Amino acid sequence: MTDADDDGTLRPATAVTRLGRHPRRYLGAVNTPVFRASTILFADAAALADAEHGRYQGLTYGLHGLPTVTDLQDAIATLEGGAAAFAVPSGLTATTLPLLALAKAGDHVLVTDSVYFPTRRFCGTTLARYGIDVEYYDPLIGAGIAALMRPNTRVVFVESPGSLTFDVQDVPAIAAAARAGGARVVADNTWATPLYCKPLALGADVSVHAVTKYIGGHSDVLSGVIVCNAETRDAMHRIWTDLGVTAASDDCFLALRGLRTLATRLARHQASGFHVARWLAAQPAVAEVLHPGLPGARGHALWQRDFTGATGLFGVVLKPGPRAAVDALLDALRIFALGYSWGGFESLATYVPPARLRHATPFAVAGPVLRLHVGLEDPDDLVADLARGLAAYAASSPR
Numbered sequence: 001m002t003d004a005d006d007d008g009t010l011r012p013a014t015a016v017t018r019l020g021r022h023p024r025r026y027l028g029a030v031n032t033p034v035f036r037a038s039t040i041l042f043a044d045a046a047a048l049a050d051a052e053h054g055r056y057q058g059l060t061y062g063l064h065g066l067p068t069v070t071d072l073q074d075a076i077a078t079l080e081g082g083a084a085a086f087a088v089p090s091g092l093t094a095t096t097l098p099l100l101a102l103a104k105a106g107d108h109v110l111v112t113d114s115v116y117f118p119t120r121r122f123c124g125t126t127l128a129r130y131g132i133d134v135e136y137y138d139p140l141i142g143a144g145i146a147a148l149m150r151p152n153t154r155v156v157f158v159e160s161p162g163s164l165t166f167d168v169q170d171v172p173a174i175a176a177a178a179r180a181g182g183a184r185v186v187a188d189n190t191w192a193t194p195l196y197c198k199p200l201a202l203g204a205d206v207s208v209h210a211v212t213k214y215i216g217g218h219s220d221v222l223s224g225v226i227v228c229n230a231e232t233r234d235a236m237h238r239i240w241t242d243l244g245v246t247a248a249s250d251d252c253f254l255a256l257r258g259l260r261t262l263a264t265r266l267a268r269h270q271a272s273g274f275h276v277a278r279w280l281a282a283q284p285a286v287a288e289v290l291h292p293g294l295p296g297a298r299g300h301a302l303w304q305r306d307f308t309g310a311t312g313l314f315g316v317v318l319k320p321g322p323r324a325a326v327d328a329l330l331d332a333l334r335i336f337a338l339g340y341s342w343g344g345f346e347s348l349a350t351y352v353p354p355a356r357l358r359h360a361t362p363f364a365v366a367g368p369v370l371r372l373h374v375g376l377e378d379p380d381d382l383v384a385d386l387a388r389g390l391a392a393y394a395a396s397s398p399r
């Protein structure tokens with residue numbers, strides 16, 4: 001557990017520097033070292049016998065929670081107001097494990113149509129194979145989700161905002177209807193991080209993160225974390241133990257190191273993201289900016305109500321143009337690199353194919369969609385880079 005003065009009341013920028021740190025336990029070292037261990041030795045036969053009968057208090061095996069892992073778990077659980085957290089090897093494990101933990105054969109689960117694509121793929125393959133009925137709902141359905149609840153609906157999955165459409169969901173209304181129908185609510189909170197949204201306070205039971213993104217922050221670690229309330233903790237602990245999907249200590253070390261600067265990095269991602277988004281909104285080649293923090297943008301009112309900040313990931317809808325012009329834009333960029341993932345210090349751009357936007361419900365946009373991750377570079381260099389890209393777009397579009 002965390003130190004006595006770190007009870008969840010610290011301001012975010014202070015909390016991220018203190019939570020999950022115990023220098024006095026580790027020779028005074030500021031950061032929890034990497035513990036690499038499979039076997040954990042018992043002091044004597046009596047201790048071994050205690051372990052045999054479930055009475056042993058300490059760690060019995062490396063898979064069940066080395067200190068580098070538990071320090072990360074405790075820090076994130078405290079930041080999100082959860083009862084427990086479980087570190088897993090990827091963000092995808094974090095989104096899929098709660099579905100396995102909370103639904104069983106014959107159950108029905110409702111998943112937002114704006115869900116992260118690999119989560120959708122898991123629902124359509126593995127969940128379907130295990131006899132779980134998955135239905136996709138309009139992300140903007142709000143309280144209307146009550147009409148989709150069935151007697152066997154066990155889980156409602158939300159992701160707000162969606163990482164391609166940036167749809168902001170009315171999570172409190174959806175969670176209230178889900179709970180009234182006896183279902184658990186799982187929220188993918190990767191975009192907002194534990195600092196800018198608290199899904200458990202909005203009514204979710206479980207909040208998951210790709211630590212790979214902002215918490216890791218440097219595009220060099222794959223990891224995830226699952227935060228649970230008291231009602232879902234035991235089911236999650238069961239499946240985490242049964243499947244043996246503990247995150248590696250090395251990755252948790254990097255995640256904890258990233259966490260120390262999260263508040264500072266996010267403030268910069270946010271400010272630069274707004275700077276770039278406002279500039280884009282004023283460009284003649286841009287039809288729409290999908291940034292919920294911008295007044296007048298889709299989802300802005302709900303974002304204002306439920307979030308305390310915006311990160312650096314948002315979408316841009318261009319005025320209609322051919323795919324070749326989009327490719328010319330991307331190839332003209334020198335600072336924005338082309339790549340998946342986001343949350344690192346570097347700026348990234350990708351083209352979003354229309355088929356990836358939504359499947360079950362329509363998402364109307366005027367033209368090609370790009371996704372931008374605004375990194376920690378000087379925002380004026382980023383604007384100059386995008387100006388180069390938009391000039392290439394105009395030059396390759398038919399007049």
Ligand SMILES: *Cc1c(COP(=O)(O)O)cnc(C)c1O
Binds near residue numbers: 191211223
């Ligand atoms: C990247 C991402 C994940 C998965 O994270 P990985 O560590 O890449 O598996 C899950 N949800 C969202 C919203 C993401 O952006």
